[in-house]
Amino acid sequence: MPITYEAVKRLSAQLYDWSLRRVPEDTKLGLRRALEAETNHGAQQVLKMMLGSAQRAEAEDRFICSDAGVPVYHVTLGTAARLEGDIKAAIRDGFDELVATIQPPLLKHVTNPLTNERGYRGRDMPLVTWDVAGGADWVEILCQPKALGSGRWAALETFSFPSLAQIEEYVTKVVLQAGSQHCPPVIIGVGIGGSFDVAARIASKATMRAVGSSNPEPVLAAMEARLLRAVNATGFGPMGTGGDTTALAVHVDYAAGHGYTPVAVCFNCWINRRTRARLHADGSVERME
Amino acid sequence: MRRLGFPLSRADARSLRAGDMILLDGEIIITAGLPTVQRLVACVEEGRDPPIPLQGASLFHLGSYSQDTPAGGLEILYMNPTTSTRFNPHMPRLIRHFGLTAVGGKGGLDSASVAAMAEVGCVYLSFLGGGAPLHSSAITAVREVAYPDLVAHYRLVRLAVEGLGPVTVGIDAHGNSLFASLQAEAQARMAGILEGLAASRAAG
Numbered sequence: 001m002p003i004t005y006e007a008v009k010r011l012s013a014q015l016y017d018w019s020l021r022r023v024p025e026d027t028k029l030g031l032r033r034a035l036e037a038e039t040n041h042g043a044q045q046v047l048k049m050m051l052g053s054a055q056r057a058e059a060e061d062r063f064i065c066s067d068a069g070v071p072v073y074h075v076t077l078g079t080a081a082r083l084e085g086d087i088k089a090a091i092r093d094g095f096d097e098l099v100a101t102i103q104p105p106l107l108k109h110v111t112n113p114l115t116n117e118r119g120y121r122g123r124d125m126p127l128v129t130w131d132v133a134g135g136a137d138w139v140e141i142l143c144q145p146k147a148l149g150s151g152r153w154a155a156l157e158t159f160s161f162p163s164l165a166q167i168e169e170y171v172t173k174v175v176l177q178a179g180s181q182h183c184p185p186v187i188i189g190v191g192i193g194g195s196f197d198v199a200a201r202i203a204s205k206a207t208m209r210a211v212g213s214s215n216p217e218p219v220l221a222a223m224e225a226r227l228l229r230a231v232n233a234t235g236f237g238p239m240g241t242g243g244d245t246t247a248l249a250v251h252v253d254y255a256a257g258h259g260y261t262p263v264a265v266c267f268n269c270w271i272n273r274r275t276r277a278r279l280h281a282d283g284s285v286e287r288m289e
Numbered sequence: 290m291r292r293l294g295f296p297l298s299r300a301d302a303r304s305l306r307a308g309d310m311i312l313l314d315g316e317i318i319i320t321a322g323l324p325t326v327q328r329l330v331a332c333v334e335e336g337r338d339p340p341i342p343l344q345g346a347s348l349f350h351l352g353s354y355s356q357d358t359p360a361g362g363l364e365i366l367y368m369n370p371t372t373s374t375r376f377n378p379h380m381p382r383l384i385r386h387f388g389l390t391a392v393g394g395k396g397g398l399d400s401a402s403v404a405a406m407a408e409v410g411c412v413y414l415s416f417l418g419g420g421a422p423l424h425s426s427a428i429t430a431v432r433e434v435a436y437p438d439l440v441a442h443y444r445l446v447r448l449a450v451e452g453l454g455p456v457t458v459g460i461d462a463h464g465n466s467l468f469a470s471l472q473a474e475a476q477a478r479m480a481g482i483l484e485g486l487a488a489s490r491a492a493g
Contacts, residue, residue: 045310062425108440183418241415
Protein backbone atom coordinates (compact mmCIF):
# COMPACT_ATOMS: atom_id res chain seq x y z
CA MET A 1 0.00 0.00 0.00
CA PRO A 2 1.34 3.48 -0.74
CA ILE A 3 1.77 6.03 2.01
CA THR A 4 -0.62 8.74 0.95
CA TYR A 5 -0.97 12.50 1.08
CA GLU A 6 -4.05 12.06 3.30
CA ALA A 7 -2.21 9.82 5.79
CA VAL A 8 0.72 12.23 6.09
CA LYS A 9 -1.60 15.22 6.41
CA ARG A 10 -3.66 13.58 9.15
CA LEU A 11 -0.62 12.41 11.09
CA SER A 12 1.12 15.80 10.86
CA ALA A 13 -1.91 17.44 12.46
CA GLN A 14 -2.29 14.74 15.14
CA LEU A 15 1.39 14.79 16.15
CA TYR A 16 1.24 18.55 16.72
CA ASP A 17 -1.94 18.29 18.76
CA TRP A 18 -0.56 15.45 20.92
CA SER A 19 2.69 17.31 21.55
CA LEU A 20 0.86 20.26 23.10
CA ARG A 21 -0.97 18.19 25.73
CA ARG A 22 1.58 15.71 26.99
CA VAL A 23 5.13 15.77 28.36
CA PRO A 24 7.08 12.75 26.99
CA GLU A 25 7.37 9.81 29.43
CA ASP A 26 11.19 9.93 29.47
CA THR A 27 11.06 13.62 30.36
CA LYS A 28 8.61 13.08 33.22
CA LEU A 29 10.88 10.33 34.53
CA GLY A 30 13.80 12.75 34.27
CA LEU A 31 11.84 15.34 36.27
CA ARG A 32 10.95 12.76 38.95
CA ARG A 33 14.60 11.72 39.26
CA ALA A 34 15.64 15.36 39.44
CA LEU A 35 13.10 15.92 42.22
CA GLU A 36 14.57 13.03 44.23
CA ALA A 37 18.08 14.47 43.89
CA GLU A 38 17.24 18.17 44.28
CA THR A 39 18.46 19.71 47.57
CA ASN A 40 17.00 23.23 47.19
CA HIS A 41 13.55 23.53 48.81
CA GLY A 42 12.20 26.14 46.38
CA ALA A 43 13.47 24.09 43.43
CA GLN A 44 11.70 21.02 44.79
CA GLN A 45 8.46 23.00 44.86
CA VAL A 46 8.94 24.16 41.27
CA LEU A 47 9.73 20.61 40.07
CA LYS A 48 6.59 19.33 41.83
CA MET A 49 4.55 22.01 40.08
CA MET A 50 6.03 20.94 36.74
CA LEU A 51 5.02 17.33 37.33
CA GLY A 52 1.61 18.53 38.51
CA SER A 53 1.16 20.66 35.41
CA ALA A 54 2.14 17.73 33.16
CA GLN A 55 -0.25 15.40 34.97
CA ARG A 56 -3.10 17.88 34.82
CA ALA A 57 -2.56 18.61 31.12
CA GLU A 58 -2.94 14.90 30.38
CA ALA A 59 -5.86 14.30 32.70
CA GLU A 60 -7.82 17.35 31.51
CA ASP A 61 -6.64 17.38 27.90
CA ARG A 62 -5.21 20.90 28.26
CA PHE A 63 -2.24 22.62 26.63
CA ILE A 64 0.83 22.57 28.89
CA CYS A 65 2.06 25.90 27.56
CA SER A 66 0.14 28.75 25.98
CA ASP A 67 2.95 29.17 23.48
CA ALA A 68 2.29 26.42 20.96
CA GLY A 69 5.49 27.43 19.18
CA VAL A 70 5.91 27.13 15.45
CA PRO A 71 5.50 23.82 13.63
CA VAL A 72 8.80 21.95 13.31
CA TYR A 73 8.87 18.50 11.76
CA HIS A 74 11.64 16.06 11.08
CA VAL A 75 10.67 13.52 8.42
CA THR A 76 12.53 10.31 7.61
CA LEU A 77 11.57 8.70 4.31
CA GLY A 78 12.26 5.00 3.88
CA THR A 79 13.78 4.38 0.47
CA ALA A 80 11.48 1.38 -0.01
CA ALA A 81 8.34 3.32 0.94
CA ARG A 82 5.92 3.99 -1.88
CA LEU A 83 4.57 7.52 -1.70
CA GLU A 84 1.39 8.82 -3.26
CA GLY A 85 0.70 12.53 -3.61
CA ASP A 86 2.60 15.63 -2.55
CA ILE A 87 4.03 14.63 0.84
CA LYS A 88 5.59 18.05 1.39
CA ALA A 89 2.28 19.83 0.84
CA ALA A 90 0.60 17.27 3.12
CA ILE A 91 2.60 18.49 6.10
CA ARG A 92 1.74 22.13 5.43
CA ASP A 93 -1.90 21.29 4.85
CA GLY A 94 -1.94 19.15 7.99
CA PHE A 95 -0.83 22.13 10.06
CA ASP A 96 -3.41 24.36 8.37
CA GLU A 97 -6.12 21.84 9.19
CA LEU A 98 -4.95 21.68 12.79
CA VAL A 99 -5.11 25.47 13.08
CA ALA A 100 -8.66 25.42 11.68
CA THR A 101 -9.98 22.70 13.96
CA ILE A 102 -7.98 22.46 17.22
CA GLN A 103 -9.72 23.24 20.51
CA PRO A 104 -8.78 25.39 22.27
CA PRO A 105 -7.51 27.48 19.35
CA LEU A 106 -3.80 28.18 18.96
CA LEU A 107 -2.33 31.62 19.47
CA LYS A 108 -0.63 33.15 16.43
CA HIS A 109 3.09 32.55 16.67
CA VAL A 110 4.30 32.25 13.08
CA THR A 111 6.27 35.48 12.73
CA ASN A 112 7.45 37.32 9.62
CA PRO A 113 11.01 38.23 10.71
CA LEU A 114 11.05 41.34 8.54
CA THR A 115 7.92 42.92 9.99
CA ASN A 116 7.34 40.95 13.22
CA GLU A 117 3.73 40.43 12.13
CA ARG A 118 2.24 37.21 13.49
CA GLY A 119 -0.19 34.73 12.03
CA TYR A 120 -0.59 31.02 11.37
CA ARG A 121 1.22 30.88 8.04
CA GLY A 122 4.51 32.14 6.67
CA ARG A 123 7.31 31.48 4.27
CA ASP A 124 8.74 27.96 4.63
CA MET A 125 6.28 27.09 7.41
CA PRO A 126 6.16 24.42 8.73
CA LEU A 127 9.91 24.10 9.18
CA VAL A 128 10.67 20.61 7.90
CA THR A 129 13.97 18.74 7.69
CA TRP A 130 14.19 15.59 5.61
CA ASP A 131 16.21 12.47 6.12
CA VAL A 132 16.36 9.12 4.34
CA ALA A 133 16.40 5.60 5.84
CA GLY A 134 17.94 3.08 3.47
CA GLY A 135 15.72 0.08 2.73
CA ALA A 136 12.89 1.03 5.10
CA ASP A 137 9.30 0.86 3.84
CA TRP A 138 7.93 3.40 6.31
CA VAL A 139 7.79 7.18 6.72
CA GLU A 140 8.59 8.51 10.18
CA ILE A 141 7.46 11.95 11.29
CA LEU A 142 8.73 13.66 14.42
CA CYS A 143 7.02 16.84 15.56
CA GLN A 144 8.85 19.24 17.86
CA PRO A 145 7.12 22.63 18.16
CA LYS A 146 9.67 25.33 19.00
CA ALA A 147 9.01 28.57 20.84
CA LEU A 148 10.97 31.67 21.79
CA GLY A 149 11.47 30.68 25.44
CA SER A 150 14.05 28.05 24.63
CA GLY A 151 14.69 28.69 20.93
CA ARG A 152 16.03 32.19 21.56
CA TRP A 153 19.17 30.97 23.37
CA ALA A 154 20.65 28.65 20.76
CA ALA A 155 24.13 29.69 19.61
CA LEU A 156 26.89 28.58 17.27
CA GLU A 157 30.57 29.44 17.10
CA THR A 158 33.18 28.20 14.69
CA PHE A 159 36.63 27.18 15.95
CA SER A 160 39.86 26.01 14.24
CA PHE A 161 41.04 22.59 15.39
CA PRO A 162 39.49 23.06 18.87
CA SER A 163 40.42 20.90 21.83
CA LEU A 164 37.67 19.15 23.79
CA ALA A 165 38.39 21.69 26.54
CA GLN A 166 37.54 24.57 24.17
CA ILE A 167 34.38 22.86 22.97
CA GLU A 168 33.18 22.17 26.49
CA GLU A 169 34.02 25.69 27.65
CA TYR A 170 31.93 27.08 24.81
CA VAL A 171 28.95 24.96 25.89
CA THR A 172 29.22 26.38 29.42
CA LYS A 173 29.43 29.90 27.97
CA VAL A 174 26.16 29.45 26.07
CA VAL A 175 24.57 28.00 29.22
CA LEU A 176 25.62 31.14 31.13
CA GLN A 177 24.15 33.38 28.42
CA ALA A 178 20.81 31.60 28.67
CA GLY A 179 20.94 31.83 32.47
CA SER A 180 17.47 31.65 33.98
CA GLN A 181 15.51 32.33 30.84
CA HIS A 182 14.83 29.15 28.87
CA CYS A 183 12.39 27.45 31.25
CA PRO A 184 14.92 25.11 32.85
CA PRO A 185 15.51 22.26 33.49
CA VAL A 186 16.37 22.05 29.81
CA ILE A 187 17.45 19.39 27.38
CA ILE A 188 20.67 20.59 25.73
CA GLY A 189 21.74 19.53 22.24
CA VAL A 190 25.35 19.99 21.17
CA GLY A 191 26.48 19.52 17.55
CA ILE A 192 30.17 19.45 16.77
CA GLY A 193 31.79 19.64 13.33
CA GLY A 194 30.45 19.10 9.84
CA SER A 195 29.64 22.55 8.50
CA PHE A 196 27.68 25.56 9.78
CA ASP A 197 24.30 24.07 8.90
CA VAL A 198 25.21 20.45 9.72
CA ALA A 199 26.43 21.32 13.24
CA ALA A 200 23.15 23.13 13.94
CA ARG A 201 21.13 20.21 12.62
CA ILE A 202 23.11 17.73 14.74
CA ALA A 203 22.49 19.83 17.86
CA SER A 204 18.79 20.07 17.08
CA LYS A 205 18.56 16.33 16.41
CA ALA A 206 20.41 15.59 19.65
CA THR A 207 17.58 17.23 21.60
CA MET A 208 15.20 14.67 20.07
CA ARG A 209 16.90 11.79 21.86
CA ALA A 210 15.15 10.40 24.93
CA VAL A 211 16.12 11.89 28.29
CA GLY A 212 18.12 9.28 30.20
CA SER A 213 19.71 7.76 27.09
CA SER A 214 23.45 7.89 26.55
CA ASN A 215 25.42 8.33 23.37
CA PRO A 216 26.60 4.87 22.19
CA GLU A 217 30.11 6.25 21.65
CA PRO A 218 31.99 6.12 24.98
CA VAL A 219 33.87 9.38 24.35
CA LEU A 220 30.61 11.25 23.76
CA ALA A 221 28.80 9.46 26.60
CA ALA A 222 31.54 10.63 28.98
CA MET A 223 31.33 14.17 27.59
CA GLU A 224 27.56 14.19 28.04
CA ALA A 225 27.85 13.06 31.65
CA ARG A 226 30.47 15.63 32.63
CA LEU A 227 28.72 18.47 30.78
CA LEU A 228 25.48 17.63 32.59
CA ARG A 229 27.32 17.81 35.94
CA ALA A 230 28.91 21.11 34.85
CA VAL A 231 25.61 22.67 33.78
CA ASN A 232 23.90 21.62 36.99
CA ALA A 233 26.78 23.05 39.05
CA THR A 234 25.84 26.54 37.76
CA GLY A 235 22.90 26.65 40.19
CA PHE A 236 20.31 28.36 37.97
CA GLY A 237 17.80 25.64 38.83
CA PRO A 238 14.18 25.01 37.79
CA MET A 239 12.68 28.15 36.20
CA GLY A 240 16.01 29.83 36.90
CA THR A 241 15.19 30.71 40.48
CA GLY A 242 17.92 28.54 41.99
CA GLY A 243 18.61 24.85 42.50
CA ASP A 244 20.61 21.83 41.41
CA THR A 245 18.54 21.05 38.31
CA THR A 246 19.33 23.35 35.39
CA ALA A 247 19.40 20.58 32.77
CA LEU A 248 17.77 17.14 32.57
CA ALA A 249 20.15 16.02 29.85
CA VAL A 250 23.04 17.06 27.62
CA HIS A 251 23.12 15.20 24.30
CA VAL A 252 26.22 15.53 22.12
CA ASP A 253 26.89 14.32 18.61
CA TYR A 254 29.32 15.15 15.84
CA ALA A 255 30.18 14.88 12.17
CA ALA A 256 33.60 14.90 10.54
CA GLY A 257 34.52 18.23 9.04
CA HIS A 258 37.53 20.17 7.89
CA GLY A 259 39.43 21.45 10.93
CA TYR A 260 37.20 24.51 11.06
CA THR A 261 34.77 23.16 13.59
CA PRO A 262 31.39 24.73 14.24
CA VAL A 263 29.98 23.98 17.69
CA ALA A 264 26.23 24.46 17.98
CA VAL A 265 24.30 24.48 21.25
CA CYS A 266 20.51 24.52 21.52
CA PHE A 267 17.90 24.01 24.19
CA ASN A 268 14.49 22.49 24.74
CA CYS A 269 12.52 23.77 27.69
CA TRP A 270 11.41 21.34 30.41
CA ILE A 271 8.17 20.33 28.68
CA ASN A 272 10.36 18.98 25.87
CA ARG A 273 7.54 18.78 23.32
CA ARG A 274 8.20 15.85 21.06
CA THR A 275 5.98 13.28 19.36
CA ARG A 276 6.93 10.71 16.77
CA ALA A 277 5.08 8.14 14.69
CA ARG A 278 5.64 5.88 11.71
CA LEU A 279 3.37 5.30 8.75
CA HIS A 280 3.79 1.73 7.59
CA ALA A 281 3.25 0.18 4.17
CA ASP A 282 0.25 -1.82 5.50
CA GLY A 283 -1.53 1.45 6.33
CA SER A 284 -0.96 1.23 10.09
CA VAL A 285 0.26 4.11 12.23
CA GLU A 286 2.81 3.24 14.90
CA ARG A 287 2.92 5.89 17.61
CA MET A 288 6.44 5.82 19.04
CA GLU A 289 6.45 8.69 21.54
CA MET B 290 2.47 29.61 52.18
CA ARG B 291 1.31 33.24 52.22
CA ARG B 292 -1.77 34.15 50.18
CA LEU B 293 -1.78 37.79 49.25
CA GLY B 294 -4.49 40.01 47.81
CA PHE B 295 -3.90 41.68 44.42
CA PRO B 296 -3.33 44.30 43.25
CA LEU B 297 -0.60 43.93 45.86
CA SER B 298 -0.43 46.67 48.48
CA ARG B 299 2.86 48.50 48.69
CA ALA B 300 3.27 47.30 52.29
CA ASP B 301 2.83 43.66 51.21
CA ALA B 302 5.25 44.20 48.34
CA ARG B 303 7.88 45.52 50.74
CA SER B 304 7.27 42.64 53.15
CA LEU B 305 8.38 40.04 50.59
CA ARG B 306 11.92 38.75 50.13
CA ALA B 307 13.52 37.21 47.05
CA GLY B 308 12.97 33.44 47.19
CA ASP B 309 9.61 33.62 49.00
CA MET B 310 6.78 31.67 47.42
CA ILE B 311 3.23 33.00 47.51
CA LEU B 312 -0.28 32.46 46.15
CA LEU B 313 -2.28 35.24 44.50
CA ASP B 314 -5.90 36.23 45.08
CA GLY B 315 -7.65 39.24 43.58
CA GLU B 316 -7.10 41.23 40.41
CA ILE B 317 -4.19 41.22 38.02
CA ILE B 318 -3.52 42.76 34.60
CA ILE B 319 -1.71 40.75 31.96
CA THR B 320 -0.19 40.97 28.47
CA ALA B 321 2.49 39.05 26.59
CA GLY B 322 2.90 41.70 23.88
CA LEU B 323 5.84 43.97 23.22
CA PRO B 324 3.62 46.16 20.99
CA THR B 325 1.24 46.46 23.95
CA VAL B 326 3.96 47.60 26.31
CA GLN B 327 5.13 50.06 23.65
CA ARG B 328 1.59 51.46 23.50
CA LEU B 329 1.58 51.85 27.28
CA VAL B 330 4.91 53.71 27.10
CA ALA B 331 3.40 55.95 24.41
CA CYS B 332 0.51 56.69 26.80
CA VAL B 333 3.05 57.78 29.42
CA GLU B 334 4.99 59.93 26.94
CA GLU B 335 1.91 61.60 25.51
CA GLY B 336 0.17 62.07 28.87
CA ARG B 337 -2.78 59.85 27.95
CA ASP B 338 -4.53 57.38 30.24
CA PRO B 339 -4.01 53.71 29.33
CA PRO B 340 -7.21 51.85 28.36
CA ILE B 341 -7.16 50.01 31.72
CA PRO B 342 -6.05 52.06 34.75
CA LEU B 343 -2.59 50.93 35.86
CA GLN B 344 -1.90 53.12 38.90
CA GLY B 345 -0.68 50.83 41.68
CA ALA B 346 -1.55 47.81 39.56
CA SER B 347 0.02 44.37 39.30
CA LEU B 348 1.04 43.93 35.65
CA PHE B 349 2.35 40.56 34.50
CA HIS B 350 3.92 39.21 31.34
CA LEU B 351 1.33 36.48 30.94
CA GLY B 352 -0.21 35.55 27.62
CA SER B 353 -3.76 34.31 27.34
CA TYR B 354 -6.32 33.18 24.83
CA SER B 355 -9.67 34.78 25.46
CA GLN B 356 -12.93 34.30 23.62
CA ASP B 357 -16.48 35.58 23.80
CA THR B 358 -19.00 33.51 25.71
CA PRO B 359 -22.62 32.98 24.58
CA ALA B 360 -23.72 35.03 27.59
CA GLY B 361 -21.89 38.07 26.23
CA GLY B 362 -18.88 37.77 28.55
CA LEU B 363 -15.34 36.65 28.00
CA GLU B 364 -13.52 33.54 29.07
CA ILE B 365 -9.84 32.70 29.16
CA LEU B 366 -9.11 29.32 27.64
CA TYR B 367 -5.50 29.24 28.79
CA MET B 368 -2.82 31.46 30.31
CA ASN B 369 0.93 31.14 30.79
CA PRO B 370 3.98 33.39 31.38
CA THR B 371 6.31 34.72 28.71
CA THR B 372 9.96 35.79 28.89
CA SER B 373 10.15 39.15 30.65
CA THR B 374 13.63 40.26 29.59
CA ARG B 375 12.45 41.45 26.18
CA PHE B 376 10.48 44.14 28.02
CA ASN B 377 13.63 45.36 29.83
CA PRO B 378 13.88 48.70 27.98
CA HIS B 379 10.33 49.70 28.92
CA MET B 380 9.65 48.32 32.39
CA PRO B 381 11.51 50.90 34.55
CA ARG B 382 9.42 53.67 33.02
CA LEU B 383 6.13 51.82 33.55
CA ILE B 384 7.08 50.75 37.09
CA ARG B 385 7.92 54.34 38.11
CA HIS B 386 5.12 56.15 36.27
CA PHE B 387 2.30 53.89 37.42
CA GLY B 388 3.85 52.93 40.76
CA LEU B 389 3.31 49.25 39.92
CA THR B 390 3.46 47.04 43.02
CA ALA B 391 4.05 43.76 41.23
CA VAL B 392 5.36 42.73 37.83
CA GLY B 393 6.33 39.27 36.65
CA GLY B 394 6.43 36.55 34.06
CA LYS B 395 9.45 34.32 33.74
CA GLY B 396 13.20 34.83 33.48
CA GLY B 397 13.40 38.11 35.41
CA LEU B 398 14.20 41.73 34.54
CA ASP B 399 17.50 43.61 34.39
CA SER B 400 19.20 45.89 36.93
CA ALA B 401 17.42 49.04 35.70
CA SER B 402 14.08 47.47 36.63
CA VAL B 403 15.48 46.18 39.93
CA ALA B 404 16.40 49.78 40.82
CA ALA B 405 12.98 51.13 39.77
CA MET B 406 11.26 48.41 41.79
CA ALA B 407 13.24 49.25 44.93
CA GLU B 408 12.33 52.94 44.50
CA VAL B 409 8.59 52.43 44.25
CA GLY B 410 8.11 49.24 46.30
CA CYS B 411 7.46 46.61 43.65
CA VAL B 412 8.25 42.88 43.36
CA TYR B 413 8.86 40.58 40.39
CA LEU B 414 7.02 37.26 40.51
CA SER B 415 8.30 34.24 38.60
CA PHE B 416 5.49 32.05 37.22
CA LEU B 417 5.93 28.45 36.16
CA GLY B 418 6.53 28.28 32.40
CA GLY B 419 4.57 25.34 31.01
CA GLY B 420 2.08 25.84 33.82
CA ALA B 421 -0.97 26.64 31.71
CA PRO B 422 -3.19 23.94 33.27
CA LEU B 423 -2.45 25.30 36.76
CA HIS B 424 -2.55 29.02 35.97
CA SER B 425 -5.67 28.82 33.82
CA SER B 426 -7.71 27.05 36.48
CA ALA B 427 -7.03 29.88 38.95
CA ILE B 428 -8.91 32.42 36.80
CA THR B 429 -12.35 33.19 38.21
CA ALA B 430 -13.42 36.06 35.93
CA VAL B 431 -12.35 38.23 33.02
CA ARG B 432 -13.01 41.82 34.00
CA GLU B 433 -11.81 43.78 31.00
CA VAL B 434 -9.98 43.35 27.69
CA ALA B 435 -8.26 46.26 25.92
CA TYR B 436 -6.52 46.59 22.55
CA PRO B 437 -8.80 44.07 20.76
CA ASP B 438 -7.03 44.88 17.48
CA LEU B 439 -3.95 42.99 18.69
CA VAL B 440 -3.49 39.19 18.56
CA ALA B 441 -5.06 37.49 21.59
CA HIS B 442 -1.98 37.11 23.78
CA TYR B 443 -0.93 40.74 23.20
CA ARG B 444 -4.19 42.20 24.50
CA LEU B 445 -4.26 43.92 27.87
CA VAL B 446 -6.52 41.85 30.10
CA ARG B 447 -7.75 42.47 33.64
CA LEU B 448 -8.53 39.23 35.45
CA ALA B 449 -9.79 38.00 38.78
CA VAL B 450 -7.80 35.05 40.16
CA GLU B 451 -8.00 32.80 43.18
CA GLY B 452 -5.04 30.79 44.41
CA LEU B 453 -2.87 31.58 41.38
CA GLY B 454 0.59 30.06 41.84
CA PRO B 455 2.62 29.31 43.81
CA VAL B 456 4.92 31.91 42.33
CA THR B 457 8.47 32.71 43.41
CA VAL B 458 9.50 36.24 44.34
CA GLY B 459 12.35 36.57 41.85
CA ILE B 460 13.14 40.21 42.61
CA ASP B 461 12.11 41.90 45.85
CA ALA B 462 11.53 45.57 46.61
CA HIS B 463 14.87 45.83 48.39
CA GLY B 464 17.19 45.47 45.41
CA ASN B 465 17.62 41.69 45.62
CA SER B 466 17.29 39.74 42.39
CA LEU B 467 17.59 35.95 42.31
CA PHE B 468 18.31 36.25 38.59
CA ALA B 469 21.23 38.63 39.09
CA SER B 470 22.66 36.79 42.10
CA LEU B 471 22.39 33.39 40.42
CA GLN B 472 24.07 34.74 37.28
CA ALA B 473 26.88 36.24 39.40
CA GLU B 474 27.25 33.01 41.38
CA ALA B 475 27.35 30.90 38.22
CA GLN B 476 30.05 33.15 36.80
CA ALA B 477 32.02 32.93 40.02
CA ARG B 478 31.73 29.14 39.95
CA MET B 479 32.87 28.90 36.33
CA ALA B 480 36.59 28.51 37.04
CA GLY B 481 35.84 25.57 39.33
CA ILE B 482 33.38 24.10 36.85
CA LEU B 483 36.01 24.21 34.08
CA GLU B 484 38.55 22.60 36.41
CA GLY B 485 36.04 19.85 37.11
CA LEU B 486 35.57 19.27 33.38
CA ALA B 487 39.38 19.11 32.91
CA ALA B 488 39.75 16.62 35.77
CA SER B 489 36.99 14.45 34.31
CA ARG B 490 38.63 14.49 30.87
CA ALA B 491 42.01 13.60 32.40
CA ALA B 492 40.44 10.70 34.31
CA GLY B 493 39.20 9.42 30.92
